[in-house]
Amino acid sequence: MTELSRRQVILASGAVLIAAPVQARAPGEPASARSRWGLLIDTGKCSAECNVCVETCKAEMGLSGHDRPLTDAQYLRKVNVRDPATGAAHSVPVMCQHCAKPACVDVCPTGASMKRADGIVLVDRHICIGCRYCMMACPYKARSFAHEDQTGQQPYLPRGKGTVEGCTLCVHRIDEGRPPACVEACAAKARGAMLFGDLNDPKSDIAQRVAREATSRIRADLGLEPAIRYQGI
Ligand code: SF4
Helix, strand or coil: CCCCCCCCCEEEEEEEEEEECCCCCCCCCCCCCCCEEEEEEEEHHHHCCHHHHHHHHHHHCCCCCCCCCCCCCCCEEEEEECCCCCCCCEEEEEECCCCCHHHHHHHHHHCEEEEECHHHHHHHHCCCCCCHHHHHHHHCCCCCCCCCCCCCCCCCCCCCCCCCCEEECCCCEEEEEEEECHHHHHHHHHHCEEEECCCCCCCCCCHHHHHHHHCCCCHHCCCCCCCCEECCC
16 A cells, blocks of 8 residues: 555544545656645644744755745745734745646746646746746736746756746646645644545545535635635634
């Protein structure tokens, strides 16, 4: 049994967490609109002190940084928010929201920003000309620009100076039937705040939770229809 590739019970931080299975496509089979991959993030399980998902993302993607926090590539970040009326505070993981109607794709002049049939939004760095229109269009501040030559690259994630990059939802893992690295790490090392799965599959845990429980999307008013849903904010 591959790790987290089937329904399994995980013991983490004293809690019993249920991880949803991920259905891998057969080799050579194209991505299909039958699937709509997404995340459900329970901010009630996410503490401001925990950075497991962020650090795991950096390691998975080979993002070493250049000691420039404002411009270093970061596919996933924690955003601390506070309701001024009540004082309630939350630490929220924010990444590319993999919108059904992505503004980045609309403005990209070259077609480098694209959406796969299964809803995953990607950048083809061989086509990207680094104009950064997509960075300006994205309301989630989810994209980074590579200012320097890149080192320590992973074979599944080509990166290049002068191009734009962002969260791929770990498409290299999804295509192998594995969940995104942040989801796996949160389940194993933290409180299992993230649930990954196919929003189009009514039998999936994520689809059933979304149908049953109150969830929200960041800036839902923009009508971009993100695939990342939240609870607790
Ligand atoms: S920076 Fe690259 S991906 Fe972004 S809009 Fe320009 S060409 Fe497209």
